[in-house]
Amino acid sequence: MNLSETDNHSPTGSGQRRTQVARRAETRARLIDATILLLHKKGAAKMTTEEVAKAAGVTRGAIQYHFASPQELLKATVKEISNRLSKHMDVGKLRKLPLSDRIDRVVDQYWKGWGSNVYTAFVEMAVGNRLDPVLGQAIREVLVELEDKRRSSWLEIFSDSVRSTEEILVWRTTLLAALRGLALSRMLSGGKDTGDAQINQFKEMFRLYLDPSA
Structure with a gap:
């Protein structure tokens, strides 16, 4: 050698x-x-x-x-934002909590993500580059991946509910649409407390939906 x-x-x-x-x-x-x-x-x-x-x-x-280009930097940024917004929820620990506490934890985590500077950056990127076919496709792919991850976790967390899988997912879609709207309202108003009262209402509605006997 x-x-x-x-x-x-x-x-x-x-x-x-x-x-x-x-x-x-x-x-x-x-x-x-x-x-x-x-x-x-x-x-x-x-x-x-x-x-x-x-x-x-x-x-x-x-x-x-x-x-290789500014677009490549933005695509990498989209992926990083996705990772931050889809922080893993410990399904095992959540399943040990009473249903009411689970609802609080899950809704709070979603709201924390969408009420953050990271989500503001994502909206700016999506709107500012909506006419860019390459970046637009990258954003759509990230959204699909993010939704798939969270949908599976959501079903596991609330698998003991009296509601069917389809009903749980329909309510999830409704809740997410409402949270996104609140996040945009907060961005436009600049108020840090915007949406907090509505979040509490969503939690209560979700409790009644998942466990009508409670």
Whole structure:
């Protein structure tokens, strides 16, 4: 075995490669975080790649290195937003709670996601790029994936309800439409407490629907 072969497989070389990979991942994450922040603060129409780079603390060349185009950066941002909005609900722990507590936890988690800056960024991106066929398709794919994940979890969490699977999913669709509307109202009004009273009403309605005997 010669020295060059030994050096190529040395722990130091491996560690350097891992460090480079970690740095690249960190820079990419910073660019995506900066994009989400600017989408929330300025909207898609006014955001520029120069501002994204500045907010991330990198050069514009870093964006070009990590993403083939601005659209690719936005597509990556869509995926990250999806991951944040679809944080895993611990079905096992939730199933151990009384039905009323489960409803509180699930509705609160949905509302926390849609009332966040992350959802504002998503709306800005979806509206600002609705005429872009490539990005529009990426957004639709993310939405389908997000819905599939949460639909399955929802059915598991409320599987002991007296309602049928179809009835539970219909109510879920109704609730989500209402929450999205409240989230948009909060965005437009700028009031942090907008929708809180309605959330409590939704919870009570949901309790009566899932367990009429309660």
